[in-house]
Amino acid sequence: MDEKTYCEKTSFPIHNFAVIGHPIAHTMSPFIHSCLFSLAGYGAASYRVMDIAPEGLESFLPRLRELSGFNITIPHKQAIIPYLDDLDEKAAFFHSVNTVKNENGRLIGFTTDGAGFTKALESAGVSLSGRIAILGAGGVSRVMAFEALETAQAPDITIAVREHSLPAAQALCKELTAVLQKQGRGGRLSVSLLDAISGDFDLLVNGTPVGMYPHVDASPVSAEVLAHCAAVFDAVYNPDETLLLRLAKQNGAKAIGGMRMLVGQAAAAQEIWYNASFRDADIDALCRDAVKEMERIFQ
DSSP states (O other): OOEEEOSOOOSSOOOEEEEEESSOTTOSHHHHHHHHHHHTTOTTOEEEEEEOOGGGHHHHHHHHTTSSEEEEOTTOTTTTGGGOSEEOHHHHHHTOOSEEEEETTEEEEEOOHHHHHHHHHHHTTOOSOSEEEEEOOSHHHHHHHHHHHHHOSSOEEEEEEOGGGHHHHHHHHHHHHHHHHHHTOOOEEEEEEGGGOOSOBSEEEEOSOTTOTTOTTOOSSOHHHHTTBSEEEEOOOSSSSOHHHHHHHHTTOEEEOTHHHHHHHHHHHHHHHHOOOOOHHHHHHHHHHHHHHHHHHHO
């Protein structure tokens, strides 16, 4: 197991946190959480990286129960659920966990990805309303789709995917439709192939890994599609400005990068762990510092 401690110990009581995933060598979580601990006056906390292969998750649980809390990334966001003692309502609804709190020996699962997503849009002055295109049908896209469903009065959501992901997109669309029907709400939900997406969109959000380092010369949709979008959000945070965002700007759209979502979900995790609170100005400054650190690591 690859395990590193990133916060220096002080005379204050130690609280142990970690992030688990596989592979996870280049995670930004230690840097971000260390800065958040300092901002909250919680500098005595330690934060570790634990690289856990899928087959090793169950055997690693005794060590996870020794932690005050931990974050979860691919591929464990759903696999961890059977091993938890309870789930927050939203985590159960999304069937995804990215944050766990140890409450007197009981592991409680939460999801803060949605909070990070909505905060990123809010900080850019972009509304989660109107006609929305969601690229991809995986974990991040699922979270963004449900946030859009919850926020919009009469959601108009198109889920756009490559052909091999059509079954996943259709299943997600069916789930979203069932929620609307249960709530007695109207709306329009549809599925499209990425290369067939068309029309005007108030917001396009990318939940696919297309354009992520090191494959930075790729975009999930063409400039022609982006010419019909008022705003574009990319959950990819490395690089800070993806080709998708660059093309969006060139076509007059407001462009929002994924670092604000990454930092936002981390801040929300610390709110869960020990009731931390952060000023928007500090979070914005941390986003800038995190981009600099990321560029230093990957240059």
